Structures are given as structure tokens and as C-alpha cells.
Amino acid sequence: MKFKLFLILFVLYSQSIFSEEKKIDPNSIHKNLRCLVCQGQTISDSNSDFAQTIKLVVKDLINEGKTEEEIYSFMSDKYGEWIVFKPELNMHNSLLWILPYIALIFGGFFIFGLIKKRQ
């Protein structure tokens, strides 16, 4: 009896997890898309005609079952990488992504060296 109850609860819980995973918040996508006809605004912030259309297209793409990455890829394909605020890691922007970590490691070594020297 306990096992059956556990099984039912497990199935219900896993279903709720999977259904949560499928949900994509359109607003989080809007916040990462640049309004190309505005001054530094996101699609989420803008009420421009362009932003309204992009919101409709994002909604359609979500309904088609596209993932967040697929939606960004679709937009980048149409308007260039400039439309996405957080660009994907590629050859051209690899330095941008890697540099903070390099700076952190070198900074760590530098501070470590300084402390050791003082001691």
C-alpha cells in the first residue's frame, strides 16, 4: 500500500517537474532581445511597433514548441547576433567570455604573490 502511494506521488511529482520544464517565460526572452529601432531598450521595455511584432512571433515560436535557444537562434538568423543581449559563445566573442576567468586567475596569483612576499 505504501509502495503504491509512493509510486503515485512519484509519478505526479515527476509530471509536475516535466510540465514546469516545458514552460518558457516569454518575458525572459523579451528581456534578452534588443529593440532594433529603439535606443538601448529591450523588446520587453519597448512599446514600439517592431517590439510588438517580435512579441507576437516569440509567442508563436513558443507555441510551436521551440526552445529558448532555438528562438534566439531564429532571431539571430533574421536580424544578426546584435539582436540578442547575451550572445552565444563563438569564435568572435570567445575572448569576452574567457577573459574574466583569466583575469580572475591571474589576479589570484598576483594577490597570492603579494601576500607571500609580505610574509
Add this chain to the structure above:
Amino acid sequence: MQKATKVLIILFLIFVISIFYISLNRDTSYNTSSLINKELPEFEISFFNEKKFYKNNDLKKNNYTLINFWASWCAPCRTEHPILMKLSQEKNLKIFGVNFKDKKIHADQFLKELGNPYAFIGKDINGKQSVRFGIYGIPESILINKNLLIMKKFVGPLSSDDLSQIVEIIN
């Protein structure tokens, strides 16, 4: 150690200045050159007057097609209209007009007043189809060949220079 610190600081400053120099000199304006020779995206644009749809295959019948996004409320569309009228006389080219977020009555009036350069007209009432073409404002025009490859994209109203370029490409 002090010497190494100085070298590191100088290298860091050179790096920061270089990054600023490159970033400030970079052209961030929308560039259409990456679209050249790309295939036209799949689309389904409804007829202006009927409940039918234009699809990619419909444009394969023409040697060259100029897809022009326009609306009666768009002032620059009026400016480029005489250029479109001239282009409509070219034998090698058909112009596909996509009426963008417009009311049919106003669009009809616009064409009645200025002439109809379009071999066929479609409509994109909510602008969603135009996103497939990477349109973000109108007027915009895309010149494609028989194989549906993009030859050139024009952002903004067509000028006489654009007219010469199009004529040169299609002949």
C-alpha cells in the same frame, strides 16, 4: 617583482585602450551583406484580394523578383514609388509587393493615386511574416533570383542609385 608589476599594469592599460579603440570604431549599424547569397526563408503570405497564399515556389517562375514591403501610412514608401514604377517596366523583373500592417481600403487608394508597380501583391496584416525576412521597418526591398537566392537587400526607400544597381544586376 616591482618591475613585473609595472609591466603587467602597462600591458593591462594597453589592452583596455585597444578594446575601447576597437569597440568605438566598430560599425554597429544594421548590415545586410551577410544576407547575400542566402536562400529566401520559407514563407506563406496571403493574397491581397483572395484567401490564398503566396509561397516560395511562386517566385521561382520569375527570373528576378523584387520583394517590396510597403504601406499606405509610410511616407518614405511614397518617395520610392516612382522608382518602383520605373522598375516595373523591366522585363526581367517582377515586383512582389507585401502590404505591411495596413488597411486594404487605404492601400487600394494609395495604388490608385500613385499607380500599381506590383506584378502581385500580398498582405502581412500583423507583420509576423515580415520577421521571417528580417524586416524591422518599411520600406525595405529584397532582390532575389530564380533560385530564390538573395542578391541584395535595401533598407529604406529605394534611391536612383539603387535603381541603377538593380537594373545592372538583372540585365
